[in-house]
Amino acid sequence: MSEETRAREDICRIARSMFDRGLTCGASGNISVRLSDGTLLVTPTGSSMGFLDPARISLLSADMHHLSGDAPTKEMPLHSAFYETRSETGAVVHLHSTHAVALSMLPDTDPDNVLPALTPYALMRLGKVQLLPFFLPGDSAMGAAVRGLAGRRSAVLLANHGPVVAGKDLWAAAFAMEELEETAKLALLMRGMNPRLLSDEQIRDVVRAFDVDW
Template structure:
């Protein structure tokens, strides 16, 4: 996909997320890899009203080379690209239920989203909790790098989800799957729940990676 088409696709998918309530105000940021660097939504921009031509561009060293000033969470995004070969996009949202899980004391920091449905296993995988850091703090990138590329998605404590993937649309879909599973987990709190067993999870991972 050409850079111009990718810019348009970012704006289209970002608007879809905004219109359906996956982000509000100027919350959230999206990035996608290009041959010579990275496209990322501008700082303080609204996902519902992106101008494709003004989406920020960083070179391979993280320098801002085009578009509006980049999201302050650029170090967080770059950490996924640097530690997970083949990453083509990263989506960070403040979606309600995934953020709720990131705030709940009972959430297992090693596995925030247990295998409730096959699709969260297939599209998201195991989701650890990353300790709280101030939004925009470069330490966020360091905490992601410390995971050494083992996870495609994380929850940032008291902040929200970050999901990486091979291409933009699939990454957006995975972020949506994570949010919907988080919603189910919150709805089902206090109710006996049947999770997928280890054999079912292993079968899914073998079949879908």
């Protein structure tokens, strides 16, 4: 099986799993994967992540020109910004997952680090997650906002919209995205309960032990 064929199938399998578990719904969410030759596979615009066809996934050149398949997601400015600013990025996942979106709308959410230090796993897989302002879907300004971070963040949360996560490969990006959503859910469940957060020393230990970009 070729690299491209496997990537197409993995995109559909992961997207369907996320859809079936309610992490995305309707025609929301998108995924891209960078192949070893620099080309990109991207889920098509207006498609449901629960019903993707591997043969219809968009193929883009390294400089983002559409080569084949259906037209790519209109959120390409988000994807391209991560590939441009984080050379280690092999895949990008964007969802409209419920708990992360809810967290983005709360006035006391820390814009520099939206996830409280509840578990080591969110730190390990995500580092700090930046809250970005609201943009119209597909607005190229979203990409400019990600570029403005100069590659310092592997994940962002778009206000009133949803999270975007970059990873070294598709599985890493998907696992990190799920960790973000679960941590957002946990944060909402614990609101008003004064939970015991990881201490500064514990955070430093995790960052050092797992080489987290903090």
